Amino acid sequence: MKRLIWICASLLIGCLYLQAEDGSRLWLRAATDAQATVTANKKSPTVDLAVRELQTQWKGGAVKLLLTQAKEVSRLGRDGFRMDGNRKGLTIQSAGEQGLLYAAYHLLRIQETGKANGEILVEESPAYDIRILNHWDNLNRTVERGYAGYSLWQWDELPAVLSPRYEAYARANASIGINATVLNNVNASPQILSATYLPKVKALADIFRPYGIKVYLSVNFASPAVLGGLPDSDPLRPEVQQWWKDKAREIYKLIPDFGGFLVKANSEGEPGPHDYGRTHVDGANMLADALKPYNGIVMWRAFVYNPSGDDRAKQAYLEFMPFDGQFRDNIIIQVKNGPVDFQPREPFTPLFGAMQKTPVMAELQITQEYLGFSNHLAFLAPMWEEFLHSDTYGQGAGSTVAAATDGSLFTQKLTAISGVANIGEDTNWCGHHFAQANWYAFGRLAWNNTLSSAQIADEWLRTTFTSEPEFLTPVKRMMLDSHQAVVDYMMPLGLHHIFAENHHYGPQPWFDKASRPDWTSTYYHKASGSGIGFDRTASGSNAVAQYFSPLREIYSNPATCPDKYLLWFHHLPWNYRMKNNRTLWDDLCYSYDRGVKAVRNFQQVWDEAERYVDAQRFTEVQSKLKIQARDAVWWRDACLLYFQTFSAQPIPYELERPVNELEELKKIKLDMKHHN
Incomplete structure (x- = not known):
């Protein structure tokens, strides 16, 4: 009888514990009662974070964190790391402070997923230099394509009041390797660059900095006229160029590690260089020149389409290919994964693999604009995996989208990948508990674009819910099947x-x-x-001609065109x-x-x-x-x-x-x- 009472009490306690979750902890649910011995050969806000995370959560032996410029470590880059040892004791080395923090989160991840037993020999370096979230957040705290409540950024309270969720946001991003964020909507208000808002941006940048996250801003191309009182915003006018240079100086005085600008220009009514008879090159290069002294970059969006009779799917290629090689070296062209607009399934945009003299970065949509908002369970890693593994044939077979964007196929100074964030003020951050998996998956693929959807789903389920096999197997299958459904x-x-x-x-x-x-x-x-x-074959819009052979031939013939793209092309x-x-x-x-x-x-x-x-x-x-x-x-x-x-x-x-x-x-x- 006593045993029966004990079992019932244990079950009751277990149920009470299970009821205590609201999703706010995301995948960072490790117990924080550890007392690990962690030492570091340098103190800094970032290194101190790495030490703290391991001290409170690592359930193994002593850990040494070493900041080093040793050749075998520095080749991994400042974000990369090397770890060697086992649960009884190990050494983590990196050439950069951020690398030590990423290593700490990696070690805790393999612990929480049950993979920290035996020898731990790991070398990691990210696939992309810049792994960035794009927030489509407005200054009134509404979120365009946002399905998780109002914006995290409480602009009316900043910089005086700092929500604890700002640091929680930074920590979540750092835990999956995200190192940059665009705070505001690509349909940008010029006011974000005003003296009223820049101190607010600085306050966020200061919180994010120890977590290795740089702040970027979307800018409105008409800002010199709207905000600066100039007659126009013509990028070839010296007064306009000077306005942007002065604004860059103002920003970097406040935020020395400011990342740069994201620009949506001459798209869906947004202002741009075309308003003055100028080109994308004219506009982007002007901004790049203003940012260059501070190592800032311009991410110039290729989401452009005119109200013409031509196939919308062709227009980004037609508009940007003639400019390949004419952009400054601190410009990267940001291209949506598909040629229309974040559809549930699209072939890849043919600019990937075709633009070979200009860095190109993928823009993925984490928020489910076309996939049921935050009401539908749709795990997007399989869609992104399909996209990244698609062969562009830009340099022959094997020229995947991943290779065309991560620097392994073309020589490029900048590599980056972006995801339109699905994060809001909701307690569970994303509106749907399973939508958290898409934020997680973006970060993991931005770090390692060869990861499988199954591995990412497995990690996320183990850290967010449980490692019980009876739960994992069917729920992971559900996640992996959900996008196709x-x-x-x-x-x-x-x-x-x-x-x-x-x-x-x-x-x-x-x-x-x-x-x-x-x-x-x-x-x-x-x-x-x-x-x-x-019909996008030669008898229709001929969009197939924008793809390299043999894709154009494969897509042109309904007998060889994959069924998943059949009615896209025919x-x-x-x-x-x-x-x-x-x-x-x-x-x-x-x-x-x-x-x-x-x-x-x-x-x-x-x-x-x-x-x-x-x-x-x-x-x-x-x-x-x-x-x-x-x-x-x-x-x-x-x-x-x-x-x-x-x-x-x-x-x-x-x-x-x-x-x-x-x-x-x-x-x-x-x-x-x-x-x-």
Whole structure:
């Protein structure tokens, strides 16, 4: 009887402990009651952080932190590190203070994932020099494409009041190797450069500095006119150039390690050099010259498209390729992973591999603008892994996107990768507990672009939830399957951009009226009685010509084009025979049905995991999965019922019937706005 009481009491205590989690600790949940012996051969705010993290969390023997310029260590760079030893005692060496901090987090990660047993022999150096989050945060604390509450940055209280979440944010980023952040929206307010806001930026930079994080700002190209009172912001006018030089001097006097500027110019109504008959080169080089004395850089976005009759997917390539090699050496061109706009699945933008004389960096979207906001579970590492491993053939076979951007394929002074942040004021930071995994995955891939999605998911689950195999195996499978599931119930087989007007959340494939054709859905799917899909072959927009051989030939032929890009590159009849011998229409129906079934299966997987998860996080994820399951049916019914009006074919009888009426679905309106 006593034993039974003891067991019940133990279970009750366990349940109470599990209920104590709200997601605020992210993946940094290690117990802090250790008393490890940690020594360092140098004291500094950054090294002291490394010592503190290990002292309180490392459950092994003595650790020596050595800052050294030894050849075998310095070749790893200031962020790289080397560790040698075992649980009884080990030595960590780096050429830079940040490297020692990254090593501390690496050691704690392998401890928390159960991989710190036996000999610990590790050499690590990051794939990219700059691993940066882009916050699309506005000065009024709204967040464009933000689904986790208001901005972290409480501008009205800064610099006097410093939220503890600022340091928690820096720590979380440093733990996964992120070393830079853009604080504000690419649709930038000139006011961020004002004397009112720069001291606020300085306050954040001071908090982030010990964690190795540099601050960058998005700038409005019209700032000299709006903020400085000049007649215009023509980049070739000496007065404009001088304004930017003076502003750079002002910034660096406050923030000596300021990173530089991110620029969205002549895109979606934002001002830029084209306003004065100048080029992207003129505008970017002017800013680069202003930053050059301070080792600052310019990240110039290639997200440009004009309201023309040409295929939107071609325009970044057409606009930037003629300038390859003309940009200053402290400029890097920031390119979205796909040629349209962060769609659930796109082929890579052909600028990757093609721009060989100018550094190019990838812009990934962590926030789920087109993937169900913070309501849908969509682990994005598989999408990013697919993108990074795509072969551009820019220098023959093996010229992957990763190689074309990390300095291993082309000689380049700058290497970087960016992710549009999904972080907000919500207690769990990201709105959905599993959305934290995308922040984590971005950092890990920015550090090591060869990591597999499975390894990243495994690390995140072990550190965020538990290492119990009965939990890990099914939930990891759910994560790895989730991106494909979203593609299946939203836009399979290469369909893209058939979202509702303004908000990009629900389906609106019938949307056909906007201020410009490429802001409609019908522009992209072109469904008619003759078939569906966007013809980008030589008989259509010829976007395939922007890819190197053999890709252009592979994509040009529907028989060799991968099914996942089929309707991206081809307009095909409804009865086109797929590789699996189904008709295109039937395969489309099966894809939508597969997506719905997958999400329902996720619900079952999560329900079975209840005993391994605290009550709060379990219930909150369960609730989100219910929303996702309903939304998947909404997507399936809206798309299939609408496309059926053109195919005039039945949904295969063995599949589940639609449960909605098309006309009722057309009446759904959600009040969410903004574009980016």
